[in-house]
Amino acid sequence: MLVDSILNHYPKEKDYVIEILLDVQKEKEDNFISQEEVKKIAYYLDTTESHVCSVLSFYTLLSTKPRGKNIIQVCKDVPCYVRDDFNLLKTVKDFLGVNFNETTTDRIFTLETTACIGCCDEAPVMRINDRVYKNLTKDKAIKILKEYRGNDY
Amino acid sequence: MEQILLSKRFNKIDPYSIKDYLKSNGYQILREALKMKPKEILDEIKLSKIVGRGGAGFPTAIKMAGIKNETDKKYIVCNADEGEPGNFKDRHLMEKDPHSIIEGMIISAYTIGAYHGYIYIRGEYDTAIDIMKNAIEEARNNNFLGKNILQSEFSFNIEVRRGAGAYICGEEFALIESIEGKPGRTRVKPPYPSQAGIFNYPTLINNVETFCNLPIILDMGGKAYAELGSDYISGTKLISLSGNVKKPGLYEVPYGTTIKQVIEELGGGVDQGRNLKMIQLGGACGPIIPRNLIDMDIDNERFEIFDSKMGAGAIIVMDDRFDLFDIIHRNMKFFEHESCGKCMPCREGHRQVVTLIEKFVHYNATEDDLHSLKSLVDVIHETTLCGLGQTSIASILSTMTFFNEDYQRRIEDSKRKSETLW
Ligand SMILES: Cc1cc2nc3c(=O)[nH]c(=O)nc-3n(C[C@H](O)[C@H](O)[C@H](O)COP(=O)(O)O)c2cc1C
Numbered sequence: 001m002l003v004d005s006i007l008n009h010y011p012k013e014k015d016y017v018i019e020i021l022l023d024v025q026k027e028k029e030d031n032f033i034s035q036e037e038v039k040k041i042a043y044y045l046d047t048t049e050s051h052v053c054s055v056l057s058f059y060t061l062l063s064t065k066p067r068g069k070n071i072i073q074v075c076k077d078v079p080c081y082v083r084d085d086f087n088l089l090k091t092v093k094d095f096l097g098v099n100f101n102e103t104t105t106d107r108i109f110t111l112e113t114t115a116c117i118g119c120c121d122e123a124p125v126m127r128i129n130d131r132v133y134k135n136l137t138k139d140k141a142i143k144i145l146k147e148y149r150g151n152d153y
Numbered sequence: 154m155e156q157i158l159l160s161k162r163f164n165k166i167d168p169y170s171i172k173d174y175l176k177s178n179g180y181q182i183l184r185e186a187l188k189m190k191p192k193e194i195l196d197e198i199k200l201s202k203i204v205g206r207g208g209a210g211f212p213t214a215i216k217m218a219g220i221k222n223e224t225d226k227k228y229i230v231c232n233a234d235e236g237e238p239g240n241f242k243d244r245h246l247m248e249k250d251p252h253s254i255i256e257g258m259i260i261s262a263y264t265i266g267a268y269h270g271y272i273y274i275r276g277e278y279d280t281a282i283d284i285m286k287n288a289i290e291e292a293r294n295n296n297f298l299g300k301n302i303l304q305s306e307f308s309f310n311i312e313v314r315r316g317a318g319a320y321i322c323g324e325e326f327a328l329i330e331s332i333e334g335k336p337g338r339t340r341v342k343p344p345y346p347s348q349a350g351i352f353n354y355p356t357l358i359n360n361v362e363t364f365c366n367l368p369i370i371l372d373m374g375g376k377a378y379a380e381l382g383s384d385y386i387s388g389t390k391l392i393s394l395s396g397n398v399k400k401p402g403l404y405e406v407p408y409g410t411t412i413k414q415v416i417e418e419l420g421g422g423v424d425q426g427r428n429l430k431m432i433q434l435g436g437a438c439g440p441i442i443p444r445n446l447i448d449m450d451i452d453n454e455r456f457e458i459f460d461s462k463m464g465a466g467a468i469i470v471m472d473d474r475f476d477l478f479d480i481i482h483r484n485m486k487f488f489e490h491e492s493c494g495k496c497m498p499c500r501e502g503h504r505q506v507v508t509l510i511e512k513f514v515h516y517n518a519t520e521d522d523l524h525s526l527k528s529l530v531d532v533i534h535e536t537t538l539c540g541l542g543q544t545s546i547a548s549i550l551s552t553m554t555f556f557n558e559d560y561q562r563r564i565e566d567s568k569r570k571s572e573t574l575w
């Protein structure tokens with residue numbers, strides 16, 4: 001079982017709950033933490049499900065709802081905004097045909113926005129899963145998205 | 154104009170190789186430090202007059218000396234949560250010279266007698282996390298970490314903890330809660346972390362850049378370090394320059410350098426021959442200043458005139474295509490989302506501020522709205538529990554002073570718009 005093998009990496013100490021949640025979510029095709037997994041984590045750490053849920057719902061990178069295979073986060077803060085002369089968010093929206101916080105019907109992408117991810121020196125940027133794509137232009141952004149989509153067909 | 158101390162190894166060494174670090178004098182200063190008495194190290198830090206580089210500018214030696222001594226367990230935390238929009242220096246330090254952070258942490262730990270350390274890195278910094286984990290592993294394999302470091306009596310370990318997308322976890326107590334595996338909500342102070350931090354043990358929290366300065370201080374001596382920089386603040390500062398300049402990037406300059414020098418000489422001036430409209434200093438929580446103030450230097454003290462500081466050293470340049478209220482609106486949406494929700498003035502206050510600023514953005518603002526905005530930002534500033542609300546409104550407070558005409562004009566234009574609509 002996926003959760004069990006991750007849990008075995010960690011001591012049975014409550015302070016590891018965020019590390020565990022991040023690891024579990026990362027391994028999942030649908031990028032979220034289920035009720036079942038919350039139960040297992042709580043049991044392993046000898047804490048309550050409600051405590052695990054309170055952590056899960058507080059942190060933006062963690063999700064309680066199923067998402068797409070790839071999470072796209074478009075940076076919306078000022079340093080990116082003032083260097084974005086083609087409207088990155090709209091470009092991605094139009095390409096995927098979804099609004100932000102939505103998942104494509106083929107479940108390959110979920111579109112989100114993010115606060116600054118510390119790459120403002122190479123703005124505008126977006127993060128897909130654990131990679132940041134920098135110095136984006138309209139063509140570059142579309143090319144990257146096509147590559148991700150291509151991988152799944 | 155640049156003065157290269159902190160960034161001396163950038164792009165010259167392989168961050169994945171401890172050998173490269175060792176070849177460039179790495180861990181030599183730790184060797185020397187372990188031969189000194191902790192008190193002697195603290196004296197050098199005191200002499201250097203260094204202040205924290207994470208935003209608040211508190212004297213580092215005072216914080217270290219204030220760590221409660223009566224317990225066996227003490228913690229050290231390196232704050233690498235870097236979430237303030239416009240800041241990226243800590244990412245560069247971690248990605249380009251990870252061992253200097255570790256060396257600084259070990260020296261601090263030895264000085265205050267800490268037995269365990271954490272580096273709390275925001276979860277979005279995937280590359281930095283990977284590099285830091287590798288560096289810690291290599292340092293451990295070479296006995297710079299672990300038991301009896303370099304045959305001394307001193308033992309110390311470091312562990313990486315990841316954040317999960319909450320800006321507030323850069324605030325000391327929110328960070329401590331997060332390390333304990335809880336939602337990142339701040340605590341009421343006092344007691345301060347130096348008295349009761351992680352699991353209620355004394356905890357020293359410093360910024361990445363602060364730790365990186367310690368080997369430099371011990372290397373040149375506190376007194377020589379104090380000579381660097383300006384009359385107000387000693388040393389050099391990493392400046393995160395972003396926005397509408399030709400060459401955005403990370404630059405290291407001595408304190409005392411002016412904002413104008415950074416923008417024009419290092420950043421190459423405003424991009425595409427446009428005109429400078431405004432600059433935000435420190436990040437989303439910093440003041441917005443007009444063109445005619447850029448002769449000011451980057452020293453923290455000077456910025457206290459708007460009860461706000463240079464923060465962690467961001468300079469965000471905006472040209473005249475951008476609307477002041479659009480920018481403020483984006484700042485405020487950020488804080489509305491990032492409020493931890495614990496105290497009412499922050500949780501509800503930012504929501505109301507966003508609503509009021511939206512009126513200015515959409516040309517629906519009245520004189521009454523301006524009054525409400527004024528009193529609301531005062532309440533947030535005065536009554537919130539932690540630094541988030543105390544600084545978040547700096548962009549409004551500062552622009553009410555420096556861009557008062559813009560507010561007035563927007564109110565008049567709003568009036569005109571509503572009349573033509575009739
Ligand atoms: C909302 C908020 C966010 C903060 N974020 C950070 C951060 O990302 N990194 C940091 O070093 N300090 C941050 N700080 C400042 C820390 O609370 C603390 O003052 C700092 O880590 C102390 O280190 P220093 O003395 O080395 O500057 C933040 C403060 C507040 C109020």
Ligand code: FES
Pocket residue numbers: 075076077078079080081115116117118119120123125238239240
């Ligand atoms: S504002 Fe987009 S990365 Fe900083």
